[in-house]
Amino acid sequence: KNQVEQSPQSLIILEGKNCTLQCNYTVSPFSNLRWYKQDTGRGPVSLTIMTFSENTKSNGRYTATLDADTKQSSLHITASQLSDSASYICVVRDNTNAGKSTFGDGTTLTVKP
Amino acid sequence: DTAVSQTPKYLVTQMGNDKSIKCEQNLGHDTMYWYKQDSKKFLKIMFSYNNKELIINETVPNRFSPKSPDKAHLNLHINSLELGDSAVYFCASSRGPKTEAFFGQGTRLTVV
Numbered sequence: 001k002n003q004v005e006q007s008p009q010s011l012i013i014l015e016g017k018n019c020t021l022q023c024n025y026t027v028s029p030f031s032n033l034r035w036y037k038q039d040t041g042r043g044p045v046s047l048t049i050m051t052f053s054e055n056t057k058s059n060g061r062y063t064a065t066l067d068a069d070t071k072q073s074s075l076h077i078t079a080s081q082l083s084d085s086a087s088y089i090c091v092v093r094d095n096t097n098a099g100k101s102t103f104g105d106g107t108t109l110t111v112k113p
Numbered sequence: 114d115t116a117v118s119q120t121p122k123y124l125v126t127q128m129g130n131d132k133s134i135k136c137e138q139n140l141g142h143d144t145m146y147w148y149k150q151d152s153k154k155f156l157k158i159m160f161s162y163n164n165k166e167l168i169i170n171e172t173v174p175n176r177f178s179p180k181s182p183d184k185a186h187l188n189l190h191i192n193s194l195e196l197g198d199s200a201v202y203f204c205a206s207s208r209g210p211k212t213e214a215f216f217g218q219g220t221r222l223t224v225v
Contacts (some may be wrong), residue, residue: 032212043117043203043216044156087154099210100169103156 002027004092006104014112018082021107023073023090031095035064035075038087038106047075047088078109116140117217119204125223126194133190134220136204144168144210147179148203150219156203162187163189163210194224 004025013019025033032051036044048057050066050073057064062085063076077084090104117138126132138145146169147159161169163179176192187206191198201221205214 034213038154041216041219043205045216046213049213086141089156094213095211100161101158101214103158105155108154 002092002094002100002102004090004102004104005092006088006107008104008107010108010110010111015080015081015082017025018076018078018104019080019109020077021032021075021090021109022087023075023092023104025071025073025090025092025102027071027092027094027102029095030068030071031071031093031099033066034093035073035092036089037063038089040086070074077109080109082111084113085109085111088099117206117215119202119217119220122218123221123223124131125225128194128196128224130194131190131192132194132222133188134191134202134204135186135188137186138204138206138215138216140206140208140215142206142215143184143206144207144212145181145184146205146207146214147187147189148205148216150201150202150203159189160187161210163225168210171201191222194222195222198222199224 007022035047038044048064061078087106088105093101141148144163160179201219204217207214
């Protein structure tokens, strides 16, 4: 069964600090992996997409990594801001015709002043 | 302009009622989805339609019936609502089944 596991479940950091969120998956065959940010009361918004051949991709203060061999991804947030407080969801899509996505349960990040 | 819009944003209804949630996208996408996010904030896919054809149905009860009159619309009708149906329902769309999904703002359904 395809699974996506994220850790930690929740995280509290001080403004200006860095943090790293983890995502491990068993989805096969692999197509791509996305990190979404979901603000409270809003729909998820895509931050980055990683394909099989990509190891690192940045989007501003967000940097995602992918190790397709160990089936692990991380999302690193640099110099956190209060607006980074949100849920971060890892989504892995398989490479079947339907392109089914498996969602992780998310990491809730709280940035405190 | 809102890319993926859902109505209503909030819906409070009694057990046993039938209700519908509407979704429209103006992105010209071929694929649309319905997701359910429970109280623990776990997002689960319910349905996926590509060019008005159902391609994913994640063993959702028959009380839930999606309707896609055209590629820009995917409505969700729920019969005989139960307390456990209380959740936030998100509609999303993408160019194709394997591309980025754009989400609507969600519909918070509360069954009392």
